[in-house]
Amino acid sequence: MSQVVQGRGRAGFIVGFLLAPLALYLTFVIWPYVQTFGYSFTNWSGQSPTFDFVGMDNYSALLKDEVFRGALWNNLLLLVFVPVVTILLALFFAFMVNAGGRGGAGGVQGVAGSRLYKVVYFFPQVLSLAILAVLFGAVYRTDEGGLLNGVLIRLGIVDRLHPIEWLNEPRLVLWCLLLVVVWHGVGFYLVLFSAAMQSIPKDIYEAALLDGAGRAQTFFRVTLPLLWDSVQTSAVYLGIAAMDMFVLVSTMTSGQFGGGPDHHSEVMATVLMRNFLYFGKSGYACAMGVVMLVLTMILSVITLRATRRERIEF
Amino acid sequence: MTTVIKAPGESAAERSGGTGPGGQRSGGRSEGMVLNVFSHGFLVVWAVMIVLPLIWLALGSFKTDAQIGGSALSWPANWNFDAFGRAWDKGIGDYFANTLIVMVFSVPLTMLFGSMAAYVLARYPFPGNRFIYYFFVSGAMFPVFLALVPLFFMVKRFDMLNTYQGLILVYVAYSMPFTVFFMHSFFRTLPTAVHEAAVIDGASDTRIFFQVMVPMAKPGLISVGIFNVLGQWNQYILPSVLMQPQTGSDPERYLLTQGLIQLQQQQGYETDLPVLFAGVTIAMIPMLVVYLSFQRQIQAGLTSATLK
Numbered sequence: 036m037s038q039v040v041q042g043r044g045r046a047g048f049i050v051g052f053l054l055a056p057l058a059l060y061l062t063f064v065i066w067p068y069v070q071t072f073g074y075s076f077t078n079w080s081g082q083s084p085t086f087d088f089v090g091m092d093n094y095s096a097l098l099k100d101e102v103f104r105g106a107l108w109n110n111l112l113l114l115v116f117v118p119v120v121t122i123l124l125a126l127f128f129a130f131m132v133n134a135g136g137r138g139g140a141g142g143v144q145g146v147a148g149s150r151l152y153k154v155v156y157f158f159p160q161v162l163s164l165a166i167l168a169v170l171f172g173a174v175y176r177t178d179e180g181g182l183l184n185g186v187l188i189r190l191g192i193v194d195r196l197h198p199i200e201w202l203n204e205p206r207l208v209l210w211c212l213l214l215v216v217v218w219h220g221v222g223f224y225l226v227l228f229s230a231a232m233q234s235i236p237k238d239i240y241e242a243a244l245l246d247g248a249g250r251a252q253t254f255f256r257v258t259l260p261l262l263w264d265s266v267q268t269s270a271v272y273l274g275i276a277a278m279d280m281f282v283l284v285s286t287m288t289s290g291q292f293g294g295g296p297d298h299h300s301e302v303m304a305t306v307l308m309r310n311f312l313y314f315g316k317s318g319y320a321c322a323m324g325v326v327m328l329v330l331t332m333i334l335s336v337i338t339l340r341a342t343r344r345e346r347i348e349f
Numbered sequence: 350m351t352t353v354i355k356a357p358g359e360s361a362a363e364r365s366g367g368t369g370p371g372g373q374r375s376g377g378r379s380e381g382m383v384l385n386v387f388s389h390g391f392l393v394v395w396a397v398m399i400v401l402p403l404i405w406l407a408l409g410s411f412k413t414d415a416q417i418g419g420s421a422l423s424w425p426a427n428w429n430f431d432a433f434g435r436a437w438d439k440g441i442g443d444y445f446a447n448t449l450i451v452m453v454f455s456v457p458l459t460m461l462f463g464s465m466a467a468y469v470l471a472r473y474p475f476p477g478n479r480f481i482y483y484f485f486v487s488g489a490m491f492p493v494f495l496a497l498v499p500l501f502f503m504v505k506r507f508d509m510l511n512t513y514q515g516l517i518l519v520y521v522a523y524s525m526p527f528t529v530f531f532m533h534s535f536f537r538t539l540p541t542a543v544h545e546a547a548v549i550d551g552a553s554d555t556r557i558f559f560q561v562m563v564p565m566a567k568p569g570l571i572s573v574g575i576f577n578v579l580g581q582w583n584q585y586i587l588p589s590v591l592m593q594p595q596t597g598s599d600p601e602r603y604l605l606t607q608g609l610i611q612l613q614q615q616q617g618y619e620t621d622l623p624v625l626f627a628g629v630t631i632a633m634i635p636m637l638v639v640y641l642s643f644q645r646q647i648q649a650g651l652t653s654a655t656l657k
Contacts (some may be wrong), residue, residue, distance in 0.1 A: 039437075044553075044554070045473070045554065046475075048469075048553075048554040049469050049473055049474075049475055049554060050469065050513065051526075051555075052465040052469045053465075053466055053469055053470075053481065055465075055482070056463065056465060056466040056485075057466070057527060058530075059518060059521055059522045059525070060485065060488065060522050060525045062503065062522070062524070063500060063503065063510050063518065063522035064488050064491075064496065064522050064523060064525070064526075065484075065488070065499075066499070066503065067496035067498075067500040067503055068491055068495060068499075069495050070499035071495055071496055071499055074498075074499075079642075081498060099452070108528065108643025110631055127391070127484060127651035128392065130550075131391065131392055132392070142502075152396060154393050154641070154644050155396045155397065156396070156402060157640075157644075158399060158403075158637070158640065159399060159639045160579055161579060161582070161627040161636045161637075161639075162633065162636070163582055163585065163605065163606045163608050163609075163632070164583055164585055164606070165581045165585055165605070165606035165607075165609040166606075166609060166633060167627050168610065168613065169406075169625060169626075169629050170402060170403070170406050170629065171402075172613070173406060173409070173622075173626070174400055174402050178418070179420050179421060179422055180417055180418050180419060180420065180421050181465075182401075182402055182405050182421045184421065185420055185422050186421065186422070187423055188420075189591060205391055209527070211513065216400070219400070221395070222399070223579075228574070230364060230613075264534070268530075271489075271615065272489070272527075275489065275492070279492045279493075279494075280573045281492070281494055281586065282586065286610060296538035300365050301381050302490060304494060307494070307495075308494060311497075311498065317498060321622060324492075324495040327492065327495065328490070328491055328492075328495060330493070331492070332504050335490050342532070
């Protein structure tokens with residue numbers, strides 16, 4: 036960090052630059068969150084302006100709520116698989132795209148058409164989750180009209196009379212949703228990692244090559260450590276996405292705000308919204324929110340701490 | 350060995366220029382060949398997995414309802430744009446315009462506020478600096494819908510429900526955590542020498558920010574800008590709560606995501622799948638065009654990110 040020369044008006048400058056962003060952020064983000072926290076100790080229904088303070092009742096009820104515990108388990112599964120699968124695939128593809136090409140001069144270069152791959156892979160990211168919900172709703176249709184079943188039936192893998200009930204199959208539904216998230220995310224993280232890879236100075240690679248490092252060694256000893264900041268950030272953001280999942284689950288699966296069949300795709304967000312808007316148990320829903328918030332914060336801190344490395348400037 | 354490592358997408362002419370001196374390393378070359386086939390195999394499979402469902406869905410706009418319900422692999426029978434016309438009549442055009450109006454304001458404002466805060470926090474040590482930084486960044490950990498009901502009443506108090514300005518301000522506020530986080534780390538990696546030179550030349554802090562630091566941070570700004578465009582484009586929960594008509598005379602100002610989900614939910618009672626697929630195609634095609642033309646800028650921005 037620079038030792039900024041101290042001068043007059045610096046305090047005014049700092050305040051001036053922070054004022055508007057902070058004011059907006061406090062009003063529309065922080066204060067509603069604080070209110071959510073407060074409501075979690077009440078039996079507020081969301082409709083009536085009156086409510087009573089009920090202490091920790093909501094939280095103790097939460098511990099006994101089977102549906103919520105199932106949802107929590109599903110979130111934890113997603114929390115492990117979404118970041119791991121997405122980051123591994125993205126790193127793999129990023130390395131292939133940037134360094135998987137024919138080593139013309141013993142050097143490292145991208146595959147032919149690497150630009151095209153990046154363009155294609157990234158595209159799902161510009162599609163809104165609403166589009167994904169419609170698209171994969173059609174892909175996972177439970178009859179021959181669905182793309183997956185249609186192809187599998189044509190290939191003779193699946194019996195025409197017994198197509199796979201993707202999103203209605205308790206054991207499959209969560210993995211179907213995982214595939215949608217990964218399909219959506221890989222391209223973005225590929226581009227993120229590619230950008231980081233390309234900003235690595237070429238002389239570092241040249242030095243590694245001159246020292247006789249192979250491709251795998253180059254990747255694990257040079258590329259990955261220099262990408263670590265991006266990987267860390269990606270893990271946190273994917274983890275947060277895995278804790279959410281509301282739009283996809285609520286629009287793709289059966290049941291009020293999704294979660295079906297029989298709560299097998301339930302995530303905390305859908306349980307929360309159902310309690311909020313359908314059962315009118317706003318206070319209880321706020322308590323769920325607080326639990327989610329605390330979990331997310333703990334997990335983020337763990338991720339950031341566990342993956343902490345020394346900053347490498349180049 | 351001067352031209353050993355190439356950025357992807359360089360011309361073939363340049364590539365052949367670099368093959369001279371490395372010819373002795375034949376071992377490395379065959380390893381490269383195997384890897385080349387291997388990597389292309391995986392890359393092609395994933396590319397097909399991305400493109401195929403999208404094309405299949407777009408083709409669905411030209412099929413009949415019966416065809417869609419029949420076999421997924423049927424080929425469209427009627428090549429006309431009836432379904433697109435019906436989708437447009439259902440308001441897809443208006444939803445598109447509403448989304449654009451909101452984002453024309455919300456994205457630039459997000460970038461301005463986000464980089465202002467990030468810059469001050471990254472470059473000026475003052476008491477409470479780290480606290481404010483974590484305060485901003487921690488917001489990214491909270492799922493949006495957690496704050497929904499209090500947020501609804503907050504926006505209502507400002508009398509900004511179902512208004513563009515209300516949604517714009519909320520979008521900017523909820524984009525702060527990532528923007529500040531990313532720009533903070535970006536401003537920190539920028540060389541300090543230029544900044545110090547500007548200070549010695551007597552430039553004011555505000556001037557240094559707008560005329561020295563922002564131009565230097567352009568690659569970062571482009572990346573975060575893209576991220577924010579996508580994030581706000583993707584947003585479904587916020588508009589679905591904040592952009593509902595409040596009274597009978599209040600005009601409907603649905604955004605595109607809301608409109609598509611509404612169209613999908615209508616399928617429950619009036620089955621017209623070609624319309625739904627056409628609506629999704631209409632929503633996808635402009636994004637594809639914008640994305641493909643924007644892609645060059647992304648690439649240019651990222652390759653110029655070699656900040657040395």
